[in-house]
Amino acid sequence: MDEVRAAYQSVLSELNLIWGEDLSELRDFCPSALPDKESYLHFDPVARPMLNHIGTCRSQTSPAFQPLVNAIIDRAPQFHWIRSYKSEHGVDADFLERYAYINLVSPAGPFVSDDTRITIAFWGAGLIYPEHWHGPEELYAVVAGSARFRATGRAPRDVGVGDFVHHESNQLHATDMILGPLLAVIGWKGGELLTPPAMDVEQTV
Numbered sequence: 001m002d003e004v005r006a007a008y009q010s011v012l013s014e015l016n017l018i019w020g021e022d023l024s025e026l027r028d029f030c031p032s033a034l035p036d037k038e039s040y041l042h043f044d045p046v047a048r049p050m051l052n053h054i055g056t057c058r059s060q061t062s063p064a065f066q067p068l069v070n071a072i073i074d075r076a077p078q079f080h081w082i083r084s085y086k087s088e089h090g091v092d093a094d095f096l097e098r099y100a101y102i103n104l105v106s107p108a109g110p111f112v113s114d115d116t117r118i119t120i121a122f123w124g125a126g127l128i129y130p131e132h133w134h135g136p137e138e139l140y141a142v143v144a145g146s147a148r149f150r151a152t153g154r155a156p157r158d159v160g161v162g163d164f165v166h167h168e169s170n171q172l173h174a175t176d177m178i179l180g181p182l183l184a185v186i187g188w189k190g191g192e193l194l195t196p197p198a199m200d201v202e203q204t205v
Contacts, residue, residue, distance in 0.1 A: 004045060007078035008110050009037050011120070014068040015104070017183070022064045023067035023185070025164045026161040029139040031115045034105065041109030043080035051076055053124045056177045057144035057183040062161045065143040069183065072120060081112075084196045091131060091199075098124030101186075107193055116161040117188035122181070123147070129175040135191030140165040147174040 016034055020029050038094060054073055061069045081100040085091050101121035106113045117136070125145075140149075146160040151173035158179060159165055167173050169190060175182070 002042075004042065005040055005076045007075035008040065008104065010071045010075055011068070011104060012037060012111060014071045015118075018068065019066060021142055022162065026139055026141045026185065026187050027164075029137075029189065030118070032113050032190050035111045035113050035116075036054070037111070039109075039112040043110050045078050046080045047077060048081040048083065048099045049097045050081070050122055050124065053098050053181070054122045054183070055180050058159070059091060060146075060180060061144040061183075065128075065161060071145045072183065085131070085199060091100070095127055095129075095197060097124075098127055098194070099129070104185075115189065117192075117193040119186045119188070122183050123175070123177045125161045125177055125181045129177070130199055131172050132197040133170050133173045134197040135169055135174050135195060136188040136193055137169050137190050138167050140167075141185045141187070142182065143185055145177075145181040147178040147182040149180055150174045152175070202204045 001194060012034065021078055052077055057069055058073055079102045081102055083096060083100050087093070087096065099122065101119045103110065103117065103119055105113050105116055105118040107114055142161055142163050144161060146158065148156050148158050149165045150156045151167060151171055157165070
């Protein structure tokens with residue numbers, strides 16, 4: 001087995017171990033069970049500058065999530081890290097330096113599911129993730145760090161390790177990392193699962 005596949009499988013294995021307990025809300029949200037390891041499709045690693053910062057999350061988790069967080073951080077250089085935004089979307093260089101995510105489960109892989117997407121995303125301390133929206137519903141599970149979530153129709157909410165945050169389809173929302181860095185496992189369902197979010201820095205919630 002190559003080291004890239006081994007990296008993704010290590011994270012999927014750790015996720016499986018806590019899927020029925022500490023992440024049961026995320027399990028119930030996702031339309032399908034976690035896919036079998038044999039559904040794997042290869043992605044070449046893509047490094048991003050946030051690899052220099054993600055290690056700060058290692059000491060900002062709980063015993064329940066520590067093995068998962070360790071697996072993510074230890075294997076981070078083998079992952080295909082993605083950024084949905086560019087400077088023309090209104091985000092600054094610091095945001096692009098300290099933010100990225102990977103797909104773990106999606107219709108395109110690396111572990112294939114037709115109706116479920118699971119991403120793992122990191123934002124560095126002090127970042128503001130501006131107002132954005134997307135067709136699929138999403139559910140954040142915070143596994144390290146903390147943040148303040150804002151969304152239309154509800155008051156801002158400060159969350160930490162073990163908390164869940166739900167966003168409806170096309171609900172305008174934003175996240176402030178004013179409380180520390182954030183590492184989250186995010187489930188998506190409905191709509192076009194791989195369509196990037198839309199961002200409008202002129203709108204506020």
